[in-house]
Amino acid sequence: MKIHQIIGLMSGTSLDGLDLAHCHIWQQEGHWKFQIKETQSIPYTSEMRSQLKDSIFLSAEELLVLHHNYGTWLGDQVKWFINKFDLKVDAIASHGHTTHHKPDVGLTFQIGSGQHLANACGQTVICDFRTNDIAIGGQGAPLVPIGDRLFFGQYDFCLNLGGISNVSFEKDGKRIAFDIGLANMILNHFTHKIGLAYDENGEMASKGKINTRMLDELDALPYYRLPYPKSTGYEWFVEKIIPIIENVDDSTENLLHTAIYHNCEQVAQQIHSHKTKEHCTLLVTGGGALNTFYMEVLQKKLGDSVSLVIPPKILIEYKEALVFGLMGVLRLQNGINVLSSVTGAAKDTSSGVVYLPS
Numbered sequence: 088m089k090i091h092q093i094i095g096l097m098s099g100t101s102l103d104g105l106d107l108a109h110c111h112i113w114q115q116e117g118h119w120k121f122q123i124k125e126t127q128s129i130p131y132t133s134e135m136r137s138q139l140k141d142s143i144f145l146s147a148e149e150l151l152v153l154h155h156n157y158g159t160w161l162g163d164q165v166k167w168f169i170n171k172f173d174l175k176v177d178a179i180a181s182h183g184h185t186t187h188h189k190p191d192v193g194l195t196f197q198i199g200s201g202q203h204l205a206n207a208c209g210q211t212v213i214c215d216f217r218t219n220d221i222a223i224g225g226q227g228a229p230l231v232p233i234g235d236r237l238f239f240g241q242y243d244f245c246l247n248l249g250g251i252s253n254v255s256f257e258k259d260g261k262r263i264a265f266d267i268g269l270a271n272m273i274l275n276h277f278t279h280k281i282g283l284a285y286d287e288n289g290e291m292a293s294k295g296k297i298n299t300r301m302l303d304e305l306d307a308l309p310y311y312r313l314p315y316p317k318s319t320g321y322e323w324f325v326e327k328i329i330p331i332i333e334n335v336d337d338s339t340e341n342l343l344h345t346a347i348y349h350n351c352e353q354v355a356q357q358i359h360s361h362k363t364k365e366h367c368t369l370l371v372t373g374g375g376a377l378n379t380f381y382m383e384v385l386q387k388k389l390g391d392s393v394s395l396v397i398p399p400k401i402l403i404e405y406k407e408a409l410v411f412g413l414m415g416v417l418r419l420q421n422g423i424n425v426l427s428s429v430t431g432a433a434k435d436t437s438s439g440v441v442y443l444p445s
Contacts, residue, residue: 088113091419092177094165094210095405095412098184098199100250100321101271101374102139103284104130105161107168108408109176112416119237119413125172126405129164142186142198143322150186150198157184158200162207169208179204180415180439181214182407188228188320195227201442213415213439220425225432228318229253232264232429233417234410242396243367244358247407248375250275251319252350254357261428263361265315268308268353271374272324273332273346277339286343289380295344301335305349311356316431347381355388362392370396372406414439 090113097106109125131139142153165179181204183197195217205212217227232255235245244256250272255264271285278286286292308327310319335342358369369389375381376397386395397403417424418439425438 088115091416092175093412093415094168094174094176094179095408095410095415096161096165096179096181096183096199097405097408097411098139098182099407100185100324101275102131102136102250103374104128105164106405106408107164108405108412109168109172109174110409110412112413121238121409121413123401123405123409125168125174126401126408127168127171128404139184139186140321143325150196154198155200155203157198158203159207161199162204165204165208165210169210176210178211178213178415178419179208180411180418181212182216182230182411183214185320187322188318189322190221190226190228190318193221195221201440202445205442205444209444211444212442213418214442215440216411216414216418216425216438218440219436219438220430220432223433223436225425225427225430226316226318227430229255229264229266229429230414230425231255231407231410232262233424233426234406234413235264236262236426237413238410239370241368242370243364244361244369244393246354246358246369246371246373248350248371248373248381249407250321252354252375253318254354255429256361258361258363262426263315264426264429266318267357268311268319269305269324269328269346269350272321273328273350274343274378276324276332277342277346281339285374286378289343289347289378289383291340292343292347292378293380295338295340295342297348298335298337298341298345301332301337301342301345302349304331305346306352311353316429318430347378347384350375351381351385351388354385358389358393365392367393368396369393370398372398372403374404376403
């Protein structure tokens with residue numbers, strides 16, 4: 088039984104920082120198993136957060152410079168992580184940081200040059216997991232559902248609440264997944280304005296009231312009525328969400344409260360529309376799962392027929408890094424790691440580009 092020792096790297100749209108997870112991944116009696124051995128979250132400086140946030144406005148030359156520099160920075164963090172915990176590592180699986188995602192025009196780009204990363208840390212690197220899928224007509228997202236199927240198939244639904252929300256589930260023997268819409272991105276937008284990284288446990292949001300106009304305008308966004316497969320990203324937030332929320336004059340408490348009610352209503356609509364039995368389980372991970380008020384509102388919107396399963400904090404925070412580790416292992420074995428039933432591509436693929444250190 089081969090145990091793969093791999094470090095998964097994840098940087099999400101919430102712009103909190105870089106997540107690193109050293110994982111043991113193996114197959115046992117036909118089932119994939121894992122252990123998360125060591126973890127580290129490295130917060131972005133305000134300068135780096137701004138740089139990543141504004142990267143969609145860079146020229147091609149400036150973007151490529153950032154791509155290379157960020158790849159080297161990722162490699163430096165990996166090297167430090169390995170040395171800190173004296174780790175044995177077979178490979179690094181890196182998501183990179185998505186700067187551009189417009190699958191309708193065949194475009195997706197995750198900065199964090201694999202070659203620069205490999206050179207900086209001296210390890211084999213697998214990255215660029217989305218491009219291949221886009222090239223054959225897919226959305227290039229979501230990618231985590233392969234992990235939902237192989238690691239967490241005992242749950243009826245898997246919900247991730249990162250910068251955006253996405254869900255995955257089995258339907259007629261196929262894994263279905265798509266981006267529902269907003270999650271922490273809108274909440275962090277409001278808290279950053281008052282100098283807070285986030286609203287801990289949703290304490291501020293819990294004191295607010297619904298702003299009906301803002302709620303109605305968010306609920307009316309056309310994206311929510313698009314059929315799956317579908318995915319979205321920061322561009323959608325800038326183009327469609329910012330004009331709505333910047334035109335609302337209200338307290339931070341009310342804005343946060345309204346955003347959470349909107350987010351939870353959209354999730355509940357999707358879960359109820361895809362339920363196939365009377366009682367279902369919903370595994371919730373991502374930063375939103377740590378927000379007590381968020382979870383209370385979500386349970387209220389879902390009702391008694393859906394049970395929220397909130398796992399240990401290490402899985403909440405590092406599930407995506409873990410799954411990219413799995414994707415890296417599958418790529419090295421030429422195994423399927425991106426599902427066409429999820430992305431809408433022409434076929435399932437073994438995606439990701441492998442870089443060797445020089």
